[in-house]
Amino acid sequence: MASEQNPTPKQHPTSTAGHKITLYEQENFQGLFHEVTGPCPNLKETGLGKVGSLVVHTGPWVGFEQTGCKGEQFVFEKGEYPRWDTWTNSRKSDSLASFKPVKLDGNEHKIILYENPNFTGKKIEIIDDDVPSFHAHGYQEKVSSIRVLNGTWVGYQYPGYRGYQYLLEKRDYKDITEFGAQKPQIQSVRRIRDMQWHQRGIFHPTN
Template sequence: MRVCVCLCLWCVFYQDTRSSRMSEQQSSAPEQLAPGKSQGGAGATYKVVLFEFGNFQGRKVELSSEVKDVTEKGLEKVGSVLVESAPWVGYERQSFKGEQFILERGEYPHWDTWTNSQSSSSLLSLRPLKVDGAEHKLHLFENQGFAGRKMEIVEDDVPSLWGHGFQDRVGSVKALNGTWVAYMYPGYRGRQFIFERGDFKHWNDWEAPVPQIQSVRRVRDMQWHKRGYHQNPASKQQQPGTSAFKLVIYEQENFQGRCHELTGPCNNLQEAGVEKVGSILVLCGPWVGYEQANCKGEQFVFEKGEYPRWDSWTNSRRSDTLYAFRPIKVDSQEHKIVLFENPSFAGKKIEIIDDDVPSFHGHGYQEKVSSVRVQSGTWVGYQYPGYRGYQYLFEKGEYKECAEFGAQVPQIQSVRRIRDMQWHLRGAFNPNN
């Protein structure tokens, strides 16, 4: 008889998230860690395996501490990565320089599973990331030197700064507690920037070419972190169903050329007079786009924000075409999803309640997901950790096999909620002028 193990995440409902915060006190903020100066907490262990070729083939090297140059370990290149205990940050160049890549526990079979920008396949140095507290607090400032409008994020992940009424310009950052990763585009896409506890007075301090951030999330030890909260001014709250949907399609990149406005579903963009999709501005969402007409093929979730070119909305790098769109209904403040190892809701299962999970491996669950039950809320699943790879939209209902949610193989390694950030009860921000 097969034993079915249920892994239940955060099944305890908090009556007051503020009062339930861990009693462990944080010490005063230390100086910002220099690149390469990772510190593990008490008892922390780190292990990552690098393979020379894709799909975990060729020579391999095991690491348990930072390495400034992987070529000195006998690897000419890194083709795939297996993170056994996490998290790590990889760098495009030696000595922790260049583009950054967050690597959480899980499998990365080829280079485009750890990079979001698609600009480089190089990975030449790595170091462990310190995750030293259950508290998370981040301040984003519009201008350098901690000036201009400010956005405060406390104990939550934010897939769209625009969804909170904050623009995409971020010129300086204060990471007061915890470790964070920010992204150039909404939905955790585009170039990645790591923020460990400390002050970042200028965007050059986090290796950004321009002062642009559109989404941000916590890097967490998923075994002991707690859920978050937010304070949302009552004047900004909306009830479900009161907001409209609006999306603008541009035929050329960077919001150039002819534009077309959508306020409802469109099964065939060409029939609506759109020759091609070069860039997208989501004014009110969320939306889901499809690779083929009649809402078929690969799926792309669009939250409020700017998408200047095709690789800002796709994680798979397989297709740059969009032929259909429809709004996503977000009709519940509660979120509950159950994912099953085998078809027809059989085998091992993982239950997720009101939280985002960037790594199933971090919870001791493998990546095989063949069937799904969405009991409340709307979700998006991803093929790889850190919200990368193919995207799968899960609205309320049952999916008895992977083909029903558009997957060619039964593989999901991360999942997150799609939320109306104006009225969702948990979350993350205090925007200040």
């Protein structure tokens, strides 16, 4: 049940098991809020009209611009997100309408991205690394299909972890519709690792 009481994010106890995210209607953790610990296919059913800020206590999570976990994706790891611009820079949509927890797949990470659908054409293989620019690794081609062999990843439309985000879990994606893209363009990827704390909810590359 949403409440008009507004404890600060620091007052929320951190869960030691499972997933937990607190959604606030206004920026900077103000106004009505609602805690979510499992799939939330329609945010409006919780009583919140919109999401202006959020705190991920245990995660990770993926949010969607449309109900039913559809539309543009936004990946949230443990941390505080006081405004819209702390979780996206695409600005195409300013709404979050559904959420689901993301299951992590161990500590090893391996992904292969292919130029053409059905795992054909040129490819780039990445093992246990974050890659802020495919171009810097000599891969100039589009990405139309993906095999995630280990781990959970986020793909980005542009270099430097910018643009549209695509959650990539352990499975095969034979064409762009299966990972939610409208065009075959991914130019950077990074791993989602267990319970990392990124200051203010933003990922900062370490390389």
